[in-house]
Amino acid sequence: xxxxxxxxxxxxxxxxxxxxxxxxxxxxxxxxxxxxxxxxxxxxxxxxxxxxxxxxxxxxxxxxxxxxxxxxxxxxxxxxxxxxxxxxxxxxxxxxxxxxxxxxxxxxxxxxxxxxxxxxxxxxxxxxxxxxxxxxxxxxxxxxxxxxxxxxxxxxxxxxxxxxxxxxxxxxxxxxxxxxxxxxxxxxxxxxxxxxxxxxxxxxxxxxxxxxxxxxxxxxxxxxxxxxxxxxxxxxxxxxxxxxxxxxxxxxxxxxxxxxxxxxxxxxxxxxxxxxxxxxxxxxxxxxxxxxxxxxxxxxxxxxxxxxxxxxxxxxxxxxxxxxxxxxxxxxxxxxxxxxxxxxxxxxxxxxxxxxxxxxxxxxxxxxxxxxxxxxxxxxxxxxxxxxxxxxxxxxxxxxxxxxxxxxxxxxxxxxxxxxxxxxxxxxxxxxxxxxxxxxxxxxxxxxxxxxxxxxxxxxxxxxxxxxxxxxxxxxxxxxxxxxxxxxxxxxxxxxxxxxxxxxxxxxxxxxxxxxxxxxxxxxxxxxxxxxxxxxxxxxxxxxxxxxxxxxxxxxxxxxxxxxxxxxxxxxxxxxxxxxxxxxxxxxxxxxxxxxxxxxxxxxxxxxxxxxxxxxxxxxxxxxxxxxxxxxxxxxxxxxxxxxxxxxxxxxxxxxxxxxxxxxxxxxxxxxxxxxxxxxxxxxxxxxxxxxxxxxxxxxxxxxxxxxxxxxxxxxxxxxxxxxxxxxxxxxxxxxxxxxxxxxxxxxxxxxxxxxxxxxxxxxxxxxxxxx
Amino acid sequence: xxxxxxxxxxxxxxxxxxxxxxxxxxxxxxxxxxxxxxxxxxxxxxxxxxxxxxxxxxxxxxxxxxxxxxxxxxxxxxxxxxxxxxxxxxxxxxxxxxxxxxxxxxxxxxxxxxxxxxxxxxxxxxxxxxxxxxxxxxxxxxxxxxxxxxxxxxxxxx
Numbered sequence: 001x002x003x004x005x006x007x008x009x010x011x012x013x014x015x016x017x018x019x020x021x022x023x024x025x026x027x028x029x030x031x032x033x034x035x036x037x038x039x040x041x042x043x044x045x046x047x048x049x050x051x052x053x054x055x056x057x058x059x060x061x062x063x064x065x066x067x068x069x070x071x072x073x074x075x076x077x078x079x080x081x082x083x084x085x086x087x088x089x090x091x092x093x094x095x096x097x098x099x100x101x102x103x104x105x106x107x108x109x110x111x112x113x114x115x116x117x118x119x120x121x122x123x124x125x126x127x128x129x130x131x132x133x134x135x136x137x138x139x140x141x142x143x144x145x146x147x148x149x150x151x152x153x154x155x156x157x158x159x160x161x162x163x164x165x166x167x168x169x170x171x172x173x174x175x176x177x178x179x180x181x182x183x184x185x186x187x188x189x190x191x192x193x194x195x196x197x198x199x200x201x202x203x204x205x206x207x208x209x210x211x212x213x214x215x216x217x218x219x220x221x222x223x224x225x226x227x228x229x230x231x232x233x234x235x236x237x238x239x240x241x242x243x244x245x246x247x248x249x250x251x252x253x254x255x256x257x258x259x260x261x262x263x264x265x266x267x268x269x270x271x272x273x274x275x276x277x278x279x280x281x282x283x284x285x286x287x288x289x290x291x292x293x294x295x296x297x298x299x300x301x302x303x304x305x306x307x308x309x310x311x312x313x314x315x316x317x318x319x320x321x322x323x324x325x326x327x328x329x330x331x332x333x334x335x336x337x338x339x340x341x342x343x344x345x346x347x348x349x350x351x352x353x354x355x356x357x358x359x360x361x362x363x364x365x366x367x368x369x370x371x372x373x374x375x376x377x378x379x380x381x382x383x384x385x386x387x388x389x390x391x392x393x394x395x396x397x398x399x400x401x402x403x404x405x406x407x408x409x410x411x412x413x414x415x416x417x418x419x420x421x422x423x424x425x426x427x428x429x430x431x432x433x434x435x436x437x438x439x440x441x442x443x444x445x446x447x448x449x450x451x452x453x454x455x456x457x458x459x460x461x462x463x464x465x466x467x468x469x470x471x472x473x474x475x476x477x478x479x480x481x482x483x484x485x486x487x488x489x490x491x492x493x494x495x496x497x498x499x500x501x502x503x504x505x506x507x508x509x510x511x512x513x514x515x516x517x518x519x520x521x522x523x524x525x526x527x528x529x530x531x532x533x534x535x536x537x538x539x540x541x542x543x544x545x546x547x548x549x550x551x552x553x554x555x556x557x558x559x560x561x562x563x564x565x566x567x568x569x570x571x572x573x574x575x576x577x578x579x580x581x582x583x584x585x586x587x588x589x590x591x592x593x594x595x596x597x598x599x600x601x602x603x604x605x606x607x608x609x610x611x612x613x614x615x616x617x618x619x620x621x622x623x624x625x626x627x628x629x630x631x632x633x634x635x636x637x638x639x640x641x642x643x644x645x646x647x648x649x650x651x652x653x654x655x656x657x658x659x660x661x662x663x664x665x666x667x668x669x670x671x672x673x674x675x676x677x678x679x680x681x682x683x684x685x686x687x688x689x690x691x692x693x694x695x696x697x698x699x700x701x702x703x704x705x706x707x708x709x710x711x712x713x714x715x716x717x718x719x720x721x722x723x724x725x726x727x728x729x730x731x732x733x734x735x736x737x738x739x740x741x742x743x744x745x746x747x748x749x750x751x752x753x754x755x756x757x758x759x760x761x762x763x764x765x766x767x768x769x770x771x772x
Numbered sequence: 773x774x775x776x777x778x779x780x781x782x783x784x785x786x787x788x789x790x791x792x793x794x795x796x797x798x799x800x801x802x803x804x805x806x807x808x809x810x811x812x813x814x815x816x817x818x819x820x821x822x823x824x825x826x827x828x829x830x831x832x833x834x835x836x837x838x839x840x841x842x843x844x845x846x847x848x849x850x851x852x853x854x855x856x857x858x859x860x861x862x863x864x865x866x867x868x869x870x871x872x873x874x875x876x877x878x879x880x881x882x883x884x885x886x887x888x889x890x891x892x893x894x895x896x897x898x899x900x901x902x903x904x905x906x907x908x909x910x911x912x913x914x915x916x917x918x919x920x921x922x923x924x925x926x927x928x929x930x
Contacts, residue, residue, distance in 0.1 A: 008871070011878070013870060015875050015881050016853075016866040016870055016881055016882075017813070017856070017857055018852070019812075020878050022812075022815075025812040201877075201913060202877065202913050250877065251877060252877045252879030253876075253877045253913050253914060255913075285819075482877055483875075483877030656873070659873060659876060662915070664915075667914075688820060689818040689822045689823060689911070690820050694911060694913060695917075696910075697903075698905070700904075704918060
């Protein structure tokens with residue numbers, strides 16, 4: 001029917017005609033625009049905050065500081081893992097760019113001018129920016145006391161801890177790594193680092209709040225997590241959740257930036273204070289001061305036998321979480337436990353530290369920490385392989401985790417096709433054909449990498465499918481379509497169950513007054529979790545339709561099926577959906593409601609060992625292969641071929657799967673070759689698309705392709721797994737391994753800019769370049 | 773500091789219809805299209821004329837509407853994405869973008885569609901390289917570039 005087909009996107013017409021709805025476009029009568037005055041120091045106490053000049057500026061209606069905020073939100077600290085981030089700076093600032101005050105005016109230009117007139121005097125405190133330095137004893141302390149949110153029981157023990165910047169330490173212990181290193185034929189030890197990059201969503205973050213019904217508030221927001229926003233804003237205001245309505249529309253990109261609370265608490269408080277609708281829309285540069293990907297320092301040590309079998313691995317990772325935890329502690333733990341990679345290693349010791357620093361907060365960015373770890377373990381893999389004289393693909397094949405074997409967390413691996421992905425990668429890369437490594441100043445190399453992710457757990461999705469009086473169908477689910485084509489995939493599932501055309505399924509935009517709870521659109525979880533909920537909701541409707549039809553047609557339910565928008569019996573009798581509604585309600589009216597929900601099985605890991613018999617609902621596996629040409633005189637890398645392969649369970653919509661894999665790979669290509677936030681004393685100095693380059697048409701490799709293995713996951717809807725992040729796991733190390741293949745260069749941090757590569761080439765040749 | 777608004781009225785032909793608007797001299801074309809005409813297909817993203825989300829056609833040439841002052845559009849023919857589809861349906865370029873999935877989040881899509889139309893008027897049968905170079909001033913953060921190439925080639929009938 002519909003599942004497994006490259007069905008056209010439901011919203012395609014609206015997107016190509018410029019009429020698709022984005023919250024960015026929302027204007028409400030009487031609406032005020034808010035502009036944020038931001039901290040100019042990385043760490044300091046606020047000694048004086050003077051808003052009088054801003055307030056006196058023509059057109060300004062109000063200036064809001066923490067003093068005003070406290071009147072409606074007495075405990076103004078929010079966050080998904082820690083309640084550590086104040087709605088506006090509260091006595092102290094912890095990074096350059098932290099919101100200190102908001103100016104509200106009818107004219108956004110007036111608000112912007114006045115925001116510059118807010119006067120703040122700071123008493124500076126020593127800042128700390130490096131994640132390893134910040135974790136050391138004696139580092140300047142950024143938060144006086146740790147305040148876990150309470151939603152996660154494994155963070156409870158951190159409550160009240162003080163005198164540290166380590167928000168969370170999470171560990172995995174399996175076997176006896178120390179002893180195994182002593183037994184190993186070879187031990188390899190490296191430190192790999194990645195810097196900070198950002199999502200740069202093209203619809204910058206935007207939220208609009210308005211009062212509703214005297215005692216409620218509606219927040220229109222470009223958010224990936226409407227349910228979380230409702231719960232968190234309710235908590236901040238001390239209200240029941242049903243007084244807060246959160247709705248969204250199409251998102252102009254998300255990639256993890258638009259999760260949890262960003263502007264929502266601030267606009268809600270502002271609207272409550274001035275009793276008018278308030279809109280705050282960030283500019284592109286302000287996004288650089290809002291949320292980033294984690295920089296990370298990964299120290300990785302691996303013990304290997306001469307036959308190429310890895311027997312021990314110890315990984316210590318410091319995650320640069322910036323000034324506020326956001327979801328960093330989850331990145332630290334949920335990705336950290338995969339640091340041994342897609343490999344069967346008997347003795348494993350993993351330590352992960354979520355560290356506060358005086359940089360902008362870090363959170364989720366497509367991959368949730370995985371690409372930082374893959375960067376480390378897959379680069380080391382090629383060093384090991386070359387040292388032992390083993391082909392890189394063969395080396396991986398000797399070590400991969402096979403079904404029925406325990407992962408480092410103790411979970412027995414199932415529904416994971418590593419061998420098949422590796423075979424596909426080898427085939428697509430034409431690995432066994434001779435490869436020309438170039439001569440003179442243009443050298444060529446090729447490399448591969450494999451990355452493993454565990455989908456975050458436990459989470460819940462709930463969906464409703466409605467059949468209206470005329471037989472038309474609506475789907476109410478809170479999955480946010482930010483470009484990944486989730487609306488279409490969910491409609492395909494309804495289509496498959498009810499036997500109606502995909503295009504006839506109408507989706508409600510996520511709205512907490514309309515769509516039931518969904519944890520959030522993140523971590524490639526939606527196709528699996530919401531897909532299962534949607535399938536169950538549609539099956540609920542189908543069961544009702546069949547019961548009604550069975551009665552009307554005097555047939556057995558087991559003899560009926562839904563086909564071509566009708567219920568058809570094996571004896572040839574048939575009823576249209578319209579006729580069924582008439583039969584059920586005695587008039588062409590009424591609603592049939594189907595409900596479905598999904599929460600996968602999960603067992604919390606042991607706090608001291610990280611062991612769990614059920615750590616994740618599904619494993620995601622992404623492989624990449626790259627061929628590059630590097631100019632040894634300029635250090636410039638050209639990626640001539642990029643192959644991305646994945647285990648997707650089953651593709652609900654093959655065209656969308658291709659788009660996700662390739663799009664993710666190109667995004668990661670930017671993070672690999674040139675994207676990098678540059679800081680000076682905590683100040684981002686390249687906060688614009690002019691200075692922070694993202695991939696354009698001319699950066700896309702001439703030969704880029706995606707391929708995938710389809711072996712249905714036993715619990716996935718029609719066997720599907722999530723795929724939105726898979727393409728980011730492996731391109732970076734695949735490209736770096738190609739550079740290693742071409743020139744033998746190992747220790748370079750991301751991104752692989754011409755300058756970094758040239759410095760490494762010159763250093764290797766014994767004639768290092770002078771520092772600039 | 774005195775904050776002085778200087779306002780004036782401009783007349784333009786917007787998607788084929790004569791219209792007037794009273795504007796501030798600092799208003800950009802995108803400001804006016806959104807505020808006075810509820811046209812949101814051209815939208816500001818990078819704010820520097822680098823991403824192409826704000827593409828508008830002025831007197832037959834694509835401009836960055838987030839930088840182009842509305843005052844300069846006085847007397848001009850201004851065409852936006854909203855004027856592209858005819859009564860009979862989508863423009864062939866729009867059809868091709870839908871058929872080949874040449875978009876994800878869609879925020880940059882109107883700019884790509886308008887630039888593709890301009891490209892095909894100048895070069896009816898572009899090569900991959902010509903497509904890449906002509907569209908290199910438009911960015912897509914979701915990176916639907918391979919699908920956009922397919923869409924452009926389909927629209928060109930090649």
